[in-house]
Amino acid sequence: MNKKELILDVAIDLFAKEGFEKTPVSAICERAGVSKGLVFHHFKNKNVLLRAIFIRTTEMIGNIGKPHEKVRDPKERLAALIEAILSSMSEHRKLYKFNLNVMLQPATREILSDLINERNSMLFDTTDDIFKRISEDNSKTLTHVFVSEINGIALNYLYFYDDFPLEEIRKQLINKYK
Known part of the structure; x- marks a missing residue:
C-alpha cells in the first residue's frame, strides 16, 4: 500500500471513530507514521482529504x-x-x-x-x-x-x-x- 492510500485508510478509521471535526491531522500522521508535510503534499487540507x-x-x-x-x-x-x-x-x-x-x-x-x-x-x-x-x-x-x-x-x-x-x-x- 502506498503512503497516500495509507493516509486515506487511517483517516477513514479515525474520522469514523472520533469524528471529522475532532480528528486533527496530527493524529492521522501519528497513526500512519507519516509527516504532516506528506499529508499536505497529497491533500491540500483536511477538507480535501475528506472529499478524497x-x-x-x-x-x-x-x-x-x-x-x-x-x-x-x-x-x-x-x-x-x-x-x-x-x-x-x-x-x-x-x-x-x-x-x-x-x-x-x-x-x-x-x-x-x-x-x-x-x-x-x-x-x-x-x-x-x-x-x-x-x-x-x-x-x-x-x-x-x-x-x-x-x-x-x-x-x-x-x-x-x-x-x-x-x-x-x-x-x-x-x-x-x-
Missing part, C-alpha cells in the same frame, strides 16, 4: 451496479442491484457508516454537498432507468420509493440494530420487486 475519501467511496458504490448493467430483464437487474448494494454495505460496513455520518452532519455535508448531489443523482438515474423499463408511467415515484427504502435499510443496519436481519430484508426486498 468520499470520492473513493462514491467510485466504489458506482461500480456496484456495473456488472449487472448487461442484465436484460429489468426485474432481474433490479434484484442484482439490490444484492450488490446490500452485499457491499455488509462488506464495507465501517466505510458506509462513516459516509452516512458525514452526509448527515451539517459541517461535513457543506464540504461535500456537490459530491453528495452527484452520488444521489447517480443512484437515482441508475434506478430510474430500471424502473422505466418496468413501468414507464410511474418510474420516478418507484425510484423515490426504492431509494428511500435503501436509505432506510442503511440507517437501520448501520446505526440502530446490532442484530438487523439484513439477509431477510434482502430477500423481502427482492420479492417485493419481482
Whole structure:
C-alpha cells in the first residue's frame, strides 16, 4: 500500500471513530507514521482529504451496479442491484457508516454537498432507468420509493440494530420487486 492510500485508510478509521471535526491531522500522521508535510503534499487540507475519501467511496458504490448493467430483464437487474448494494454495505460496513455520518452532519455535508448531489443523482438515474423499463408511467415515484427504502435499510443496519436481519430484508426486498 502506498503512503497516500495509507493516509486515506487511517483517516477513514479515525474520522469514523472520533469524528471529522475532532480528528486533527496530527493524529492521522501519528497513526500512519507519516509527516504532516506528506499529508499536505497529497491533500491540500483536511477538507480535501475528506472529499478524497468520499470520492473513493462514491467510485466504489458506482461500480456496484456495473456488472449487472448487461442484465436484460429489468426485474432481474433490479434484484442484482439490490444484492450488490446490500452485499457491499455488509462488506464495507465501517466505510458506509462513516459516509452516512458525514452526509448527515451539517459541517461535513457543506464540504461535500456537490459530491453528495452527484452520488444521489447517480443512484437515482441508475434506478430510474430500471424502473422505466418496468413501468414507464410511474418510474420516478418507484425510484423515490426504492431509494428511500435503501436509505432506510442503511440507517437501520448501520446505526440502530446490532442484530438487523439484513439477509431477510434482502430477500423481502427482492420479492417485493419481482
